[in-house]
Amino acid sequence: MSLIKSLNSGVSGLKSFQTKMDAIGNNISNVDTTGFKSSRVTFSELMNENIGGSGGGESAPSLSNQVGLGVRVASVDRDFSQGTIENTGKTTDLAIEGDGYFVVNNGSQDLMTRAGNFTFNKDGNLVDQTGNYVQGYNANDSGNILGGGATDNVQVDFENVLEPQRTSEVNVGGNLNSNTSTAQIVQAQSSFTDSSGNIASSTTQLNDLSQTNTNFDGSETITVNYVDGDGNAQTADYNLTGANDTLGDVVSGLNGSIAEGELTLVDGMLKLKSDSLGDSELDVDSITISGGTGDMNTPGFQVTQEGETGTKTMSTTVYDDLGQEHSLLVDFTQSGPNEWDYEATFANGEEITGGAATGTVTFDEMGQIDSGDTFDIEFNPGNGASTSNFEVNLGGAGGTDFTQYSGANTAKVLNQNGYTQGSLVDVRIDGDGRVQGVYDNGQNQNLAQLALGDVQNEDGLEMVGGGLFRATSAAGEVFVDTADNVANSSIQSGSLEGSNVDLAQEFTEMITSQRAYQSSARVISTSDEMLTEAVNLKR
Template sequence: MSLSSSLNAGVAGLAANSTKLSAISDNIANSGTYGYRRAETDFHSMVTGSGTGGGKYSAGGVTATTSRLITEGGSLVSTSSPTDLAVSGGGFLPVVSATEINAKVTNPTMMLTTTGSFLPDSKGYLVSDTGLTLMGWPATSDGTIPDYPRTSSDSLEPVRISTTELVGSPTTSLQLGVNLPAIDTEADAAGTPHTMSVEYFGNLGFSETLDISFTPTVPAAGSPASNEWTMVITDSASGGATIGEYVLTFDDSRTDGGGLATVTTVSGGAYDPLTGDAILNVAGGPLELNIGAIGGTGGLTQLGYDFSPLQINKDGSPVGTMTSVEIDENGMVHAYFSTGITKTIAQVPLVDMANPNGMATLDYGTYLPTAASGSFYMWDAGSGPTGEIISYAREASATDVAKELTDLIQTQRAYSSSAKIIQTVDEMLQETTNIKR
């Protein structure tokens, strides 16, 4: 009977608009929630069939489906914390429950989020106030990120900030930029050696010294300048023992005057004329010394009247503590130490998949990949289809309050109209009942 189908259609309208009202209420309630992605309700007609003649028609009604618009994010809001993170563009931050980390679960469930305010907990792990632990790939001791699998979360580990640990870095390379006075290699020169000391750091963070002397070769009276020097290097950590001796000659031609012409190894590591390197065996292990390549620029030169140590570059640092940490746009976690050095300790990837809107929605603005979302891939932030990781920022709610209030008015009117259908059908059925009176 068409009156009965009209009644059912009115009831379906009430149910559908109630569903939409729930989604609108959720959106408005989370208008101030960081990282919230709004829910949207769509209506779909239900057709039960219509007659071919005689004006007969049976109302099918309406049904509602609600989906989460995960790919539609909000604007970014600046903050004062370097570990407040947001994603600008595509991709999601990998997180896991701090409860699973504390329980030492072997393979914790990877969840995804677009923003979070992470702070170190008692163990140094970066954890949000909702109990989400930031995950990343750990760096090696030299600060490089190995080639981890990109389609599995097994290689991810909690990002840990060790502010209470002491860290030192041994010196492994040293570059000298020194000018030797050309006048000291002439026949009437005094032949006085020039010396310099260079600090380096051992494996245990101790400060050690390389003492380097440059002794000119003085020719006999009336002979031309020798342009030759003997460089001797001693190591304080080895009790002052000589670890390298080299005979240096310099070019005096019009085009290349002052540059290295030849280097002869007397003792110590062999000199490479192409790179300008020689490997010295200090007490703690090998140290790469660069004095300049043959025919190249920089390194050791012989010009003019003055002995001038122009440039000394070396790596390594004394023992220090971590003072701060920052995460750059590519997801690299950089630790800053009291000694002035910076070290990469981890990399936070961005996770992407074919259909992000197909992920399951969980509490606290997190999502879980499903079969509907497709398999995920972990990208370096700023590459592929992903955006960048922005520190000192949070993502605001994607709710447009003005639009939600407009939808609220429309939903209220539609709900009232559906209720009116039920009231009208009730009155018509009452008239049918009155026929018997």
């Protein structure tokens, strides 16, 4: 009888909402499970029974009357949305931000998971909490990784020793102060003045100077008695051309005769500056006047700037084939305007056997290097290693130029590419999943790179327990590659992806499921009472 249908409908409701409660209970119990993806239950009605036509003719609003036979579970779907990423501080705790899955192997097949709570086992294999091997691409001895092919168990040899590397390149950059070396300057102790007491200029005639005692008639000779830079006594003469000669004429004439330096008139004072930089004995003893009738009081002279040679010393450590350290010193000495001599030596006396350990570097008027910007050094390490050679690059490393401006001496060795033997002291993982070894010699080297997997249809993944998924035929093609080749994905080390369960949503669904279950039970009890009334009709 028809009451059986309502009983069956009530039973289907009980069974369906019991399944929904199972899913809700599972979600809530896994609210703190790493990488857990919540599930939901969707329903569909069972087939309908046609109980007869509703009317006759094509004008009837409905040609049949149908009654449903209950409800069934249509699907149990998983929500693959991103879970909250939580910091843990443990290097091997990994979280994927974006798409993709970690790939692990249980010994017989590859599985995928979002739970990245990994660790290294006693053999150096990166494994999950159940011992499944995390898959990736191991680097070769040079630290090169070839991804995209067949994956392997990610493994780190914690006894690994990084071989030493000989220095082949040294990079120098920064600024050499253009005033590092100075020229000797000798200056008069007093200024020439005119008859009005004003500072004399180059156009002031000798006969207009207040220092002139007797006017010049133009037949006089003015002689500067001086000592050159090497300490030799020298003289420079100027023969007047007439009684109207000026101070400028005298300075110009003496410069044509003087063997070293340049004579100038600055604020009425005579100044002699050496042509060369560095230590000098340049000095002016006196100025004398001979011939003619002219006579004047000439000033005494003093050294106002000592000539000094300035050197900028740079140092670094270079390495031979055995990884032995050698202390390299390079001295840059300013030998002239825009000109620097360099000399390379070793602090412990290693023999330089070739290359260009000495030379000259020149700069243009804009302070830019215009000579060769590299030189080679070859030396004998003297400890059983073979002869080593390296190239010194002046500027161009990391965007730092080698210049000569009037500023601080900032030139230094920026870097060199050699290192000694190193022992593995730590491991870190970057955003592309590269497992990098950190060595006690300050070097880092790639050891492996984690693989990420992705599928065309995530709903086709089958849950096999432990936060692991297996790709079924419904998932489509499985793509496995490195994280940097998986779009919109990156790996965060020291973090874990939490469950994406929304407790507020689950409690709401629980309430509605409970009421629906109660209502289905009420349908059954009501149908039973109606059947009882029908049975009692025979009485």
